[in-house]
Amino acid sequence: MKRQDIHILSRHSNLSEERIEKLLKDRVYHDKNAWYKFLRIFMMSLGVGLTVSGIVFFFAYNWADLHKFTKIGLSQSILLASTMLAIYPKWNEKIRNVILLGAAVLVGVSFAVFGQIYQTGANAYDFFLAWTLFISLWVWVGNFAPLWLLYLLLINTTVILYAEQIAQGWKEVFICGLLFVINAMVVIFIEKFGRARIPGWFVYTVALGAIGYATMGIVIGIFDEPTDTFIQLLIFALVAYILGMWHGFQTKNGFYLSALPFSIIIMITAWLIKSTEGEAMLLLVSLFIIGSVTLTIKILLNLQKKWKHEA
Amino acid sequence: MKLREDIQAMIQIIPPPDEGSWIFDEESILYAYQKDDDHQSLSVKILSVFGGLMGSLAFLGFLFIAGLYNSGASLLFFGILFIAAAIWLHKKYNKIIMDTLSVAFFIIGFLQVGFGCLQLDLTVDFVCFVCIIVVLVSLTFVQNYMLSFVSVLIIHGSILTLVLSHEAYEFLHLYDVALAGSLMYLSFQEAKIIASKKLLSKLYNPLKTGLLFSFLSVLTLLSKRGFFAVSSEYIWFSSIALIAMICYFIHRLLIFLELRNNKSRIVIYLLTLLALLPTVWSPAITGALLVILLSFMVHHRTGFALGIVFFIYFIALYYYDLDITLLTKSILLCTTGLFFVALYLYTAQKMKTNEEV
Numbered sequence: 001m002k003r004q005d006i007h008i009l010s011r012h013s014n015l016s017e018e019r020i021e022k023l024l025k026d027r028v029y030h031d032k033n034a035w036y037k038f039l040r041i042f043m044m045s046l047g048v049g050l051t052v053s054g055i056v057f058f059f060a061y062n063w064a065d066l067h068k069f070t071k072i073g074l075s076q077s078i079l080l081a082s083t084m085l086a087i088y089p090k091w092n093e094k095i096r097n098v099i100l101l102g103a104a105v106l107v108g109v110s111f112a113v114f115g116q117i118y119q120t121g122a123n124a125y126d127f128f129l130a131w132t133l134f135i136s137l138w139v140w141v142g143n144f145a146p147l148w149l150l151y152l153l154l155i156n157t158t159v160i161l162y163a164e165q166i167a168q169g170w171k172e173v174f175i176c177g178l179l180f181v182i183n184a185m186v187v188i189f190i191e192k193f194g195r196a197r198i199p200g201w202f203v204y205t206v207a208l209g210a211i212g213y214a215t216m217g218i219v220i221g222i223f224d225e226p227t228d229t230f231i232q233l234l235i236f237a238l239v240a241y242i243l244g245m246w247h248g249f250q251t252k253n254g255f256y257l258s259a260l261p262f263s264i265i266i267m268i269t270a271w272l273i274k275s276t277e278g279e280a281m282l283l284l285v286s287l288f289i290i291g292s293v294t295l296t297i298k299i300l301l302n303l304q305k306k307w308k309h310e311a
Numbered sequence: 312m313k314l315r316e317d318i319q320a321m322i323q324i325i326p327p328p329d330e331g332s333w334i335f336d337e338e339s340i341l342y343a344y345q346k347d348d349d350h351q352s353l354s355v356k357i358l359s360v361f362g363g364l365m366g367s368l369a370f371l372g373f374l375f376i377a378g379l380y381n382s383g384a385s386l387l388f389f390g391i392l393f394i395a396a397a398i399w400l401h402k403k404y405n406k407i408i409m410d411t412l413s414v415a416f417f418i419i420g421f422l423q424v425g426f427g428c429l430q431l432d433l434t435v436d437f438v439c440f441v442c443i444i445v446v447l448v449s450l451t452f453v454q455n456y457m458l459s460f461v462s463v464l465i466i467h468g469s470i471l472t473l474v475l476s477h478e479a480y481e482f483l484h485l486y487d488v489a490l491a492g493s494l495m496y497l498s499f500q501e502a503k504i505i506a507s508k509k510l511l512s513k514l515y516n517p518l519k520t521g522l523l524f525s526f527l528s529v530l531t532l533l534s535k536r537g538f539f540a541v542s543s544e545y546i547w548f549s550s551i552a553l554i555a556m557i558c559y560f561i562h563r564l565l566i567f568l569e570l571r572n573n574k575s576r577i578v579i580y581l582l583t584l585l586a587l588l589p590t591v592w593s594p595a596i597t598g599a600l601l602v603i604l605l606s607f608m609v610h611h612r613t614g615f616a617l618g619i620v621f622f623i624y625f626i627a628l629y630y631y632d633l634d635i636t637l638l639t640k641s642i643l644l645c646t647t648g649l650f651f652v653a654l655y656l657y658t659a660q661k662m663k664t665n666e667e668v
Contacts (some may be wrong), residue, residue, distance in 0.1 A: 001321060001324065003610075005321060006505070007515070007516075007559070008340060008343045008344065008507055009322075009325075009335065009340065010340075010344065010505045010506060011505075011508060012335060012336045012339040012340045012343060012514075013333070013334060013335035013336065013340075014333070014334045014335070015333075015506065016328065017327075017502050017503050017506035018502075019325075020323075020501075020502040020505055020506050021502035021503075023325065024502055024609075025500060028609070028610050029608060029609055029610055030607060030608065030610055032567070032568055032569075034356045035564070035567075035607075036568075037566060038607055039658070040655065040658075040659060043652075043654050043658070044651075044652070046651045046656045047647070047648050047649065047650070047651030047653075047654070047655055048648070048652070049623075049624075049648070049650035050644050050645070050647045050651065051644070051645050051648030051649055051652065052481070052648070053630070053644050054641045054642070054643070054644030054645030054647075054648055055641070055642075055645065055650070057630075057637050057638075057640045057641035057643075057644060058637075058638065058641035058645070060641075061336075061636065061638045061641060062635035062639050063638070090636070111521060112431065113647060168547075175426075184368075201616070211362040225418070229503030240340075249563050253356055254354045256356070257354075258354035258358050259354070262358060262361070262362075265338045265362075267363075269369075279373055279376040279377040280373075282369050282370070282372040282373035282376060283370065286366045286367070286369035286370040286373060286415075287366075287371040289362060289365045289366040289369060290362060290363070290366040290411055290412055290415050292325050292362075293358055293359070293361075293362025293366070294408055294411045294412060295361075297355055297358055297359065297362075297407065297408050297411060299406040300354070300355060300358075301355070301407060302406065304352070311473070
């Protein structure tokens with residue numbers, strides 16, 4: 001029984017306030033054990049998060065009196081200590097994973113300190129590349145969603161910085177396309193092999209990122225001169241979107257069946273704006289958006305109804 | 312949507328009351344599930360709002376390019392027509408698929424009323440009051456999820472416009488406390504409000520989500536120093552009020568967790584105050600924490616996720632803006648961080664014993 005059921009039942013019955021309260025407490029609200037678990041993870045995350053940020057700020061301060069040997073030694077010792085804590089067997093896995101996440105951030109701090117001393121620049125792409133490479137094993141072993149998210153963020157940042165600093169010939173459409181392919185591959189891999197063990201919020205965040213890049217790339221491509229890269233991106237997006245929709249139908253997942261059509265609606269809107277002129281065009285665009293979104297919702301609702309009946 | 316058998320199975324679960332019999336109207340319940348617009352999946356809600364918003368923005372662009380915005384009277388006339396059409400659409404069809412269209416009509420209507428009034432040289436204050444009154448009147452006609460949610464946001468937008476146009480930034484401190492208080496009331500009194508079967512019970516879900524968005528937006532205004540020149544003179548008011556609310560929440564939580572030991576309770580209150588002390592200059596952090604706690608309590612996922620995101624953002628902003636050297640910031644952050652780790656270590660064992668009981 002969900003909150004929705006209690007709300008509807010209460011409206012059409014003589015359920016008293018006390019009984020509604022009891023139903024909500026028993027069936028909807030979090031119980032004592034959930035509170036204990038939440039408080040533990042919350043405190044530990046806050047503790048590790050703030051401490052690690054403090055350490056980041058400490059090295060960012062770039063204390064001139066500190067010898068470079070001390071600086072590197074200090075950052076390495078903190079890293080070593082936190083890694084040891086992450087494998088301390090007495091704590092439960094979630095807590096150790098939170099510490100491992102902190103340690104993964106500290107790897108970045110170590111590289112930053114190195115960059116600070118040898119003047120390699122704080123935002124050089126190779127700094128992020130090294131950070132990404134050196135935490136790969138931990139990410140794989142820890143298999144903790146927030147750690148994976150940090151990893152993907154680092155990969156995306158590395159690509160963007162590489163495009164800015166080294167590959168200056170890369171067009172925006174190509175960069176968006178590349179980031180789309182990387183993130184989409186991750187989503188496809190998870191959906192194919194490890195969906196049951198990975199939390200929904202992580203998959204949907206990465207999928208939203210991928211869809212966002214595809215939408216951005218194609219919209220930019222529509223307004224730019226047509227290039228081969230744009231055609232390739234269109235083909236990639238088409239294949240991925242068909243796969244995503246098919247997967248949505250198969251697994252009865254409303255996320256893909258709403259996010260993908262909405263992205264397509266934005267792309268078509270961009271094309272409409274580009275290809276027609278005059279004030280009537282915006283009226284057409286307005287009607288198109290409302291009509292297509294309504295159609296998407298109608299299809300989605302019909303599907304949900306069908307799935308409920310099948311269940 | 313549920314089938315008759317599902318509903319009967321669900322009703323079986325509910326134990327009969329101590330006195331009298333348990334009366335329910337099965338047909339109405341079945342009908343309610345068929346037309347239920349209150350509990351659509353998040354994706355449908357987001358699609359409706361974004362679709363409606365984008366559609367109305369394109370329409371507004373059309374009005375501007377076509378030069379139709381020049382006549383105040385006609386804008387006002389069409390605006391009211393659009394709002395009426397949105398309400399009529401809902402009354403007539405009462406279908407979720409009409410949501411995008413009615414939301415778009417509703418927003419277009421309000422934009423036209425607003426621009427129309429401005430064209431007629433009416434003051435911003437007048438426009439805001441007109442919008443608030445029109446929203447309140449339309450809410451008595453429809454209690455559909457989407458329209459009610461958008462209505463709450465329109466009222467919030469009008470209040471913010473009033474505050475910003477008069478540069479009465481101190482009022483924001485009163486306003487955020489009022490929003491936090493309302494959210495707290497809605498969260499703690501859900502059963503009471505739902506049981507009342509009054510207008511508020513029908514508006515419960517959209518009102519709560521609308522207030523949540525409004526509260527977080529006011530906190531964002533307060534969080535950035537120098538943003539809209541919000542004066543820091545009265546910031547203590549927000550901080551103290553929000554800290555008091557967190558303490559009240561902890562009080563309720565301790566009752567719920569059945570922690571009766573007076574010494575432990577006093578220690579917990581003191582530690583809470585100690586932890587919240589550095590946030591006196593940033594009520595936004597305390598506000599986001601309150602959102603996290605309230606949302607976790609009532610199992611409101613959207614609120615919980617938003618609360619976490621804003622909490623991290625406000626903490627980052629607070630330290631970024633702080634006017635001290637990086638070294639002092641570092642010491643401050645590490646001390647707070649280690650305080651929480653120590654708190655974890657201290658309470659982990661205690662909690663474990665409680666948990667196992």
